[in-house]
Amino acid sequence: MPLPTPSTPTPITRAPTTRADRSPWLTVGLLCVGQMMIVLDQNIVNVALPAVQRDLGFSSENLIWVVNAYVIPFGGLLLLAGRLGDLIGRKSVFLTGIVLFSASSALCGVATSDTALIASRFLQGIGGAVASACVLGMVATVFSERRRQAQAIAAYSFASAGGGTVGPLLGGVLTDLLSWHWIFFINAPIGAVLALVGARALPRDRGEGIGKGTDFLGALLVTAGMTLLVYAVVDAGRIGWGTTRTLLLGTLALLLLTGFVVRQATAANPLLPLRFFRSRSVGAANLVQFLMIAGMFGLLFFGTLYLQRVLAYDSLEAGLGFVPVAVVIAAVSLGLSTRLITGIGRRATLLLGLALITGSFLTLSFARVDGVYLVDFLPASLVMGLGVGLAAPAAMGLGMTAVTPADSGIASGLFNTTQQIGGAIGLTVLSAIVSTRTNTLTAAGGTEAESLLGGYQAAFLAAAGFTLTAFVVAAALLKSPPPEGAARPNAASPERDTSVA
Template sequence: MPPSPVRARTSPWLIVALLCVGQMMIVLDQNIVNVALPAVQSGLGLSSGNLVWVVNAYVIPFGGLLLLAGRLGDLLGRKTVFLTGVVLFSAASVLCGAADSKTALIASRFLQGVGGAIASACLLGMVATVFPEGRKRAQAIAAYSFASAGGGAVGPLLGGVLTEWLDWHWIFFINAPIGAVLVLTGLRALPRERGEGPRRGVDVLGALLVTGGMTLLVYAIVDAERIGWGATRTLLVGPLALLLLIGFVARQATAATPLLPLRLFRSRTLAAANLVQFLLIAGMFGLLFFGTLYLQRVLGYGALRAGLGFAPIAVVIAAVSLGLSARLLTRFGPRALLLTGLGLVVTAFVLLSFARADGVYAVDFLPAGLVMGLGFGLAAPAMMGLGMAAVAPAEAGIASGLFNTTQQIGGAIGLTVLSSLANARADGLAAAGKSRADALIGGYHTAFLTAAGCALAALLVGAVLLKATPPARTDEESPAPHGQDVAVA
């Protein structure tokens, strides 16, 4: 029997706000670094080969540990795991900011990735169990999706501001005060909870298989972008990662206390929501990465101005996620909202594929960005809500870790594939005698159209596999917690 949730007389919206700040801090860090990479390279004298590991040293442990961290949250208590991750993430951020060599920075980024995985793995599960079903739960998940998407959009802006006004060290130091506030507030505000307990047993072999497999898979994907899919290292590491993951699946089918119960995938809704997210995020990484490149390399924007170019997108995502999506969810249901949002995302990428080499921001980028913000703001809360509603509260941690893992793998694969296609197209156009700007924009067009294809595939998966669902009950129709109690299972 799953343990009973422990209730605490804490403002539920304070809990949601606290968790969303934690999510935004982690997502910000993943995006804020990209804008500062040239300054980091110059400041530490890094080669191009070493520079890529400033990103990869974070991404690899982050993607590899999410499933394990999510399950530990169910066993030990998600509050405990979340705050432990925040402490490690914040401490590693200080080490990153103080780094004076490539070795120190890359090692600190690895620790930061470990802390980020531990902190973020349980976040969605905690947010989803603050409220019973109804409009407030939809609003809470919408706030979480805004923290994720808004952090991605604000990251380039904040990175540009800190890099140009201070220096690159502050893109890491800024996490320390945020983390300190999260820990001090979280110790008092987050409800106490009883996890299932370690006595249930931890599938150690399964944990080793999935962590090793996911780590090697992410490593193979991100490294393939630099050395090529046909490189010997890629051809060795990739199959080894898949072999470990196949072993993990086999282990889960026979383990007495599996790390990831395979019965979760009997839910077509959970499986479809994760597949939709994989495809959507694979495309969405194209907006942040190639959108930034278009503004800087083609339109000639500096880091700060390019970051400001993403601000309207963040505003739209905030307006839709925090103000509109919950009302629409209760009126039309999550499936309808998801499909509408995905259709808008496809439209936005198609619009971006017409961006010109001599373009103007207000014509060639902004309209598509606003449509993208509207589409993602509608689709993300509906997608997350569908997935989390398909699992019991006692398994919200592992489901949250699964969602985050799908997101990381989708982003890593998507960015690698999009980059490969864009670079190949740009090289071909340059070899044919096109100007640098025309060659670059040709490559970006290819990336945006491929991203549109990913979003279209997500739309088709959602339309075929997700059943039509009734609109969510209003909070008046939903069972309310006793008094002001809040349960975080």
């Protein structure tokens, strides 16, 4: 089914369902629990890394691969997994991913060597990509009524953003009270329940058929290109952006992705139809998401380091420091954001959220070396939670409402891919800024705490630059159409877009 062109806007319609028609919110709840479990796992590991290193004997150079072994396959496989959901059914793909994710989590928990843990994390990344790729597409098609659709997307955005902020807390609690093994073990029972309940409760959907759109060459090119790109980006943070290896890997990744674009322009059944990008909403919303996530990693990663390495918090205390952020994101995503979206429109809500996020990063850039949590971190983090709670569902809604149900799987995979690449690139760039600034201040005679703080301040300013750019992109490229039911302009108007207010 083709994506509507800018001259023929079509709101998303509810896909045919069976059993779940009687309990649509159960469907949304199951999908959001699955998404939160996967997002949690991307952040819960950070605070446990010192314990993992001590227990399994990781070298300082190899420890980063506990994170990278998950991120690389996750980012590389999202587009392919999303398209498979469109072809063979999103329910089947989601449940397969949950089972693989849960089983590999158990393998991570019982790992007794660094090699075993890295291999298990790689499998976990594959399972996470397969499960996560279709979630947004399924959530966005549960309801056709605009307000309930906005509520469902808001619940998904909370699962994604809230899961990221809860991760450090849960990781600290499990590591301190039990052991690092439990940050992985906890996924197994949750995944088992999700798979069993989801098999009965999630709506059955019929894909287009594996023979109708299996672009194997395109799948090979984009999976290899994305995987290599993510690898090059995360490895550059360790060996440097200007090294021969980074340049060669980056060049090869770009060549593969260029080949993928050429393939999509010529294939009879492309993996990612280029018509997606005729919609300004799809392209601009993904770009905004990329920039916003690139900045957001600044709070999750360097905010945690500020609390631990400058204010001397332990892992549990640092995790508790993020609880207010998670509470605000939950309250705003599940309540205020829906009212604002239906009242002033998605574009205006997105711009307000991005402005708040930018202001929060600017405030954090004034944090002090002898700072107090209630003054130097909490107020800015609360504003951050408010901004994320508004901006995340608005951006997702603008991107997904321009897509037909038949294409929602690949659109969901594209949106998740944008998040992963944005996070990987954002964290690498911000880490390079922190390292450069910290080394400069250390060479000038600064204490360790002062030098680290200077680096984190520079990262917060750079993150503010990311989100400010996202604001400019959203203001310039995203347009709100007339309210629902209003007369539409002439179909030939070149300015019409598939955005939804």
